[in-house]
Amino acid sequence: MVNQKEFLEWFTGAIETEFSSSPGEPLPWAPGHPKQWSSARAAIQLGQETQSTPTLSANEELLGVGVGQDVHVYRVATQERLAVLKGHTDVVEAVHFSNQTTADGARLLVSHSGVILGDASQVVLWKLCSDGVSVVGEQVETFGAQLGLYGSSVFTPDGKLLFISNNASTQFDEEDGISRDAESLPTIHLWDIAGKTTLLQLCGHTDAIQCVTVSSDGSLLASAAWDGTARIWDAVTGACLKVLGQFDGGQLWSVAFSPSGKHVAISQESPWGRVHVCEVNSGRTLSTVKFHIWTRSLTWSPDGSKVACGADPGTVAVWDPLTGEESMRWALKLDDFGMGTMAMPRGLRFLGQDKIIFQLNEGTVYVYDLAGHQKYQFGRGPEDRQSKFPRAEMACSARLVVIPDTDGVLRLFDL
Structure with a gap:
């Protein structure tokens, strides 16, 4: 089996199949591309590798990161550096800005520390007040819980609610040899930020909840869990409206609403990696697309006409959600399947209708602008060789990409 060090020694970046705006015509490079770390517009020296994906405020003025x-x-x-927020008792694993500001103009940021699924997981909510020169962070609340993974929503679109999960327990208590009661099973909590209280507890999953996401209008939630089911919830009442699955008995890892909120895409692992697209109202499965193993990074195009996912071995696929018919595929040229399983694309998203961005586990970021007929690449140069993969993923907006690496540097590139 290939390890990270061997992968980084052997990886050439050769691409077998690329996205293109017309069949058989590879997109040309954007001016100045491909870019290497030395070409970054700016760099932030953290002093140590971050374990958390950076987060950008909605106006792109502020950047938060765990150190x-x-x-x-x-x-x-x-x-x-404007502020250092202290309060965690373990390494910070995730940070997220709310897209909304509070009534007094402050920004909210939430962070997570501790081992995922562990008893010591900790979530801290912060209020950031700025006078235009400095930032002061106030610790609003601390929870013994965790944030969702794999594209999870953290706040409702209006910024009023925070989603956290209690995942420390699962269905069966091996020590006692009995099933746990409902109160100790994995639970989703909807926390009212202004009222500082839990509004709803969503119970029903019997194994670890991996992803929680909210529809664009904030009326529905969807969750995916290792118990093999995805659930649709009413975000106002907490009622479970639909249970989707089980799909061949495999664990579910991520779920994403279509822009209209009428459909969800759900990723499954074992016995095969698969993505299922289901109708929210009826629960009916409209299409299923099969991959080799891992499929954890899901996204919809803004008009809902396409679903894309990052999968092993080194593949990004785009298809029609209603029919399952594939329209585009990007794939690395890898002779060894073990190399492919180390090259999973992550952080996949659409930037507008016709621009796709994603990052490989080893750190390289790719952007394909199908409308602008050009491609971008940001990666290490020969002098930037590392022996392991970065833990954190890139952060991006329509104009900016922030890329962490194992040397403890955040590199900023313009798009």
């Missing part, structure tokens, strides 16, 4: 047990907040334009 050890702290959360650092930087000004994007100047790379100046």
Whole structure:
């Protein structure tokens, strides 16, 4: 089996199949591409590798990132560190800005530390007040819980509710040899930020909840769990409206609403990697697309006409959600299947209707602009060789890509 060090020594970046705006015509490079780390517009020196994907505020003025047990907040334009938020007792694994500001103009940021699915998981909600020069962070609340993974929503679109999960327990208590009661099973909590109280507890899953996501209008939630089911919830009442699955008995890892909220895409692992597209109202499965193993990164195009996912071995596929018919595929040229299983695309998303961005596990970021007829690549140069993969993924907006690496540097590139 190939390990990370061997993969990075052997990886050439050769591509077998590329996205293109016309069949058989590879997109040309955008001016100045492919770019290497030395071409970054700016860099932020963290002093150590971050375990958390950076987060950008909605106006792209602020950047938050976990550094050890702290959360650092930087000004994007100047790379100046504005605040260090202390309160976690373990390494920070995730940070997220809310897209909304509070009534007094403050920004909300939430962070997670501790081992995923462990008893010591900790979520901290912060309120960031700025006078235009400095930022002061106030610790609003601390929870013994965790945030969702694999594209999970963290806040409702209006910024009023926070989603956290209690995942420390599962269906069966091996020590006692009995099933647990409902109160100790994995649960989704909807926390009211202004009222500082839990509004709803969503119970029903019997194994770890991997992903929780909200529809664009905030009326529905969807969750995917290792118990093999996805659930649709009423975000106002907490009622479970539909149970989707089980799909061949495999664990579910991620779920994503279509822009209209009428459909969900659900990723499954074992016995095969698969993505199922289901109708929300009826629960009917409209299409199923099969991959080799892992399929954890899901996204919809803004008009809902396409679903895309990152899968092993080194593949990004785009297809019609209603029919399952594939329209585009990107794939690395890899002679060894073990190399392919180390090259999973992650952080996949559409930037507008015709621009796709994703990152490989080893760190390289690819962008395909099908409308602008050009492609971009951001990756290490020969002098930037590392012996392991970065833990954190890129962060991006329509104009900016922030790429962490194992050397403890965040590199900023313009799109």
